Amino acid sequence: MVRFVDRRILDASNIEELGDELFALVETDKIKKLLLNFTGVEFLSSAALNKLIILDKKVKSSGGKLVLCELRQEIKEVFAITRLDQLFNLTNSEQDGLEAF
Numbered sequence: 001m002v003r004f005v006d007r008r009i010l011d012a013s014n015i016e017e018l019g020d021e022l023f024a025l026v027e028t029d030k031i032k033k034l035l036l037n038f039t040g041v042e043f044l045s046s047a048a049l050n051k052l053i054i055l056d057k058k059v060k061s062s063g064g065k066l067v068l069c070e071l072r073q074e075i076k077e078v079f080a081i082t083r084l085d086q087l088f089n090l091t092n093s094e095q096d097g098l099e100a101f
Helices: 012-027 046-061 073-081 094-099
Strands: 033-037 065-069 089-091
Touching: 012 033, 012 046, 033 046, 033 094, 046 065, 065 094, 089 094
Parallel strands: 033 065, 065 089
Antiparallel strands: none
């Protein structure tokens, strides 16, 4: 399980570092089940969304599953508008996210 501490995931260098850390969980640590908890995250940049798409591909290609939980309504709306809600498994609570595996 990964919990984000930044309220706004915007800065390019932070997003790059975040992507590297998440990718390493899948590629190096061979994690198959990954739950990302977005409690407290108020904003995701398009670059952050791109990293999530890449992460999803990496997880699926390794035979794993990625679940996102606790997204604010504003962020859920962005996922719906961009149809990313059809790509990602989104749950309302951390417990629902854990049960999705």
